[in-house]
Amino acid sequence: MAKTIMIVDDSLTMTMSVKSSLEMNGFIVHTAADGVLALNKLKTGLKPDLIITDINMPNMGGLELIKQVKTLPGYRFVPILTLTTESDASKREEGKRLGATGWLVKPVSGPDLVKVVKQVVPGA
Amino acid sequence: MSQFVHSPWGRRVLESSLTACGSIALVYWVAPYWTRSPDATGLEYAAVAALTLLLASVLRELVRPAVQRLVKVQEQTTPAGCIPVEKAAEELRHVAPYLDVLAGQLKGSVQDTEDGVMNVIKIVDSVYQVSGHQLQRIRASEENGAALSSVVEEKIQVDQQLGSILEMFVANQEKDVEVNLSRLKRLQEVKSLTPLVDVISQVARQTNFLAINAAIEAARAGESGRGFAVVAAEIRVLSNRTAEVAVDIAKRINAATEGIDTELQSVVTHADRHSASGNMRKVLDDINEMQARFAEGSASLLAIVEGVRTGHMEIVDKLSEALGQIQFHDVIRQRIEQVQNAMHELNAHLQSVADQMHDKPWDADSLVSLKQRLEQQVSRYVMASQHSAHSTAMGATAMVSDGLPKIELF
Numbered sequence: 404m405a406k407t408i409m410i411v412d413d414s415l416t417m418t419m420s421v422k423s424s425l426e427m428n429g430f431i432v433h434t435a436a437d438g439v440l441a442l443n444k445l446k447t448g449l450k451p452d453l454i455i456t457d458i459n460m461p462n463m464g465g466l467e468l469i470k471q472v473k474t475l476p477g478y479r480f481v482p483i484l485t486l487t488t489e490s491d492a493s494k495r496e497e498g499k500r501l502g503a504t505g506w507l508v509k510p511v512s513g514p515d516l517v518k519v520v521k522q523v524v525p526g527a
Numbered sequence: 528m529s530q531f532v533h534s535p536w537g538r539r540v541l542e543s544s545l546t547a548c549g550s551i552a553l554v555y556w557v558a559p560y561w562t563r564s565p566d567a568t569g570l571e572y573a574a575v576a577a578l579t580l581l582l583a584s585v586l587r588e589l590v591r592p593a594v595q596r597l598v599k600v601q602e603q604t605t606p607a608g609c610i611p612v613e614k615a616a617e618e619l620r621h622v623a624p625y626l627d628v629l630a631g632q633l634k635g636s637v638q639d640t641e642d643g644v645m646n647v648i649k650i651v652d653s654v655y656q657v658s659g660h661q662l663q664r665i666r667a668s669e670e671n672g673a674a675l676s677s678v679v680e681e682k683i684q685v686d687q688q689l690g691s692i693l694e695m696f697v698a699n700q701e702k703d704v705e706v707n708l709s710r711l712k713r714l715q716e717v718k719s720l721t722p723l724v725d726v727i728s729q730v731a732r733q734t735n736f737l738a739i740n741a742a743i744e745a746a747r748a749g750e751s752g753r754g755f756a757v758v759a760a761e762i763r764v765l766s767n768r769t770a771e772v773a774v775d776i777a778k779r780i781n782a783a784t785e786g787i788d789t790e791l792q793s794v795v796t797h798a799d800r801h802s803a804s805g806n807m808r809k810v811l812d813d814i815n816e817m818q819a820r821f822a823e824g825s826a827s828l829l830a831i832v833e834g835v836r837t838g839h840m841e842i843v844d845k846l847s848e849a850l851g852q853i854q855f856h857d858v859i860r861q862r863i864e865q866v867q868n869a870m871h872e873l874n875a876h877l878q879s880v881a882d883q884m885h886d887k888p889w890d891a892d893s894l895v896s897l898k899q900r901l902e903q904q905v906s907r908y909v910m911a912s913q914h915s916a917h918s919t920a921m922g923a924t925a926m927v928s929d930g931l932p933k934i935e936l937f
Binding site: 412414415416417419420421423424427428459487488489490491492495499503504505506507508509510511512513514515516517519522523 | 641644645648651652655843844846847848849850851852853854855856857858860861909910911914931933934935936937
């Protein structure tokens with residue numbers, strides 16, 4: 404059965420390019436433009452096998468989203484990868500502390516991204 | 528303030544204000560009794576007023592040159608030929624729309640590149656769809672080919688079994704034909720008995736003649752020849768009987784051999800031992816050849832399908848790589864947005880400077896210097912490349928990278 408991924412990023416080109424790349428490799432992909440919209444989708448019942456999120460977004464950033472998801476019932480063990488331009492080491496550490504599964508710095512090549520996703524998503 | 532001072536009515540107001548203040552102050556100091564006492568009479572107030580007016584006219588003559596000297600000092604602080612301060616302030620105010628235009632151009636550039644990138648993504652998606660459809664068509668062809676191959680193989684196997692059975696049948700038929708031929712040939716040999724039957728008939732006839740002769744001699748012999756006559760009569764009977772039997776045998780031989788020649792010829796003509804089995808072998812050979820060609824064709828088709836499948840996966844990899852490269856757009860967008868924010872800050876700073884040059888009093892504490900603003904920019908950078916560009920522009924050693932891995936799993 405195809406695995407589901409949710410991409411959270413305020414950049415439309417970023418969202419669409421990653422979505423296309425993952426769909427070509429057999430994944431079902433949902434998108435959200437910021438942390439608030441992502442949380443709303445989760446609360447309506449979407450249970451992705453992986454969340455990929457940017458850090459610097461309006462309304463709710465990636466670090467806050469990670470924190471919220473990890474406290475949401477039933478979503479604690481959903482792996483979360485960050486895909487961001489953020490280079491601040493302290494933010495990387497904070498992401499790790501909050502429970503992120505990995506930290507990816509843009510730009511990441513399509514094959515590398517798919518490789519990491521397959522490593523992180525069980526059964527992919 | 529400068530504008531106020533340089534205007535004619537502004538100078539007059541200034542002169543009048545200074546004159547009035549000075550007069551009142553002098554009168555207050557010179558005539559304390561008259562200005563402070565509640566018992567002062569109208570004549571005393573009139574005297575004070577006259578004195579005030581007299582002092583004002585004197586003071587005006589003194590203040591006017593001072594105001595003129597003040598205006599001249601202000602004019603003298605601006606070197607000859609350089610832009611006046613108010614003009615400089617006006618120019619600074621025009622920076623805002625200028626920067627707005629630049630910010631708009633940058634925003635438009637970001638939008639144009641975003642539109643271009645979205646088009647590229649759509650094209651990439653369509654290429655993937657085309658490749659996917661090709662793969663599906665080839666897979667469908669492969670399935671059809673496999674089904675057809677399976678049917679043909681079954682058919683070939685059945686035909687081969689049938690061929691084997693027919694071959695056996697043909698072989699048996701040939702054997703039967705051989706047996707029949709030999710039987711017919713043996714039957715033909717019966718015909719060779721016919722001359723013998725003629726001989727028997729001839730012998731019977733001659734025996735009959737001898738018997739007749741014997742009867743005649745017996746008759747001539749009289750009584751002594753009576754016994755011989757009986758024998759001769761018996762011999763004649765035997766010879767007649769033999770002749771009849773010979774005729775009968777001849778008839779039977781003819782009956783038996785009648786049509787043998789025609790049948791033999793017919794059997795020989797139709798029993799071409801090479802024709803039937805030869806055709807059957809040809810059919811079997813054709814079937815085997817067809818099977819071999821089909822196997823070869825199936826192998827070729829499988830190789831083509833595998834090639835298309837491999838090609839499709841290569842296309843997917845390359846398209847994924849291209850889509851990954853598109854992420855540069857997001858990086859550039861963020862850097863341009865940071866420049867736009869810096870331009871807005873620059874504009875706010877210049878407007879603040881323009882205000883303090885012309886309308887508002889100078890307040891060094893409230894004005895954040897451009898140098899400080901530039902330092903604050905650093906705290907807003909998120910990318911190592913931004914830090915690097917800043918350091919390079921400031922003449923410091925550029926940081927090549929932050930040393931952290933681009934991909935890190937925790």
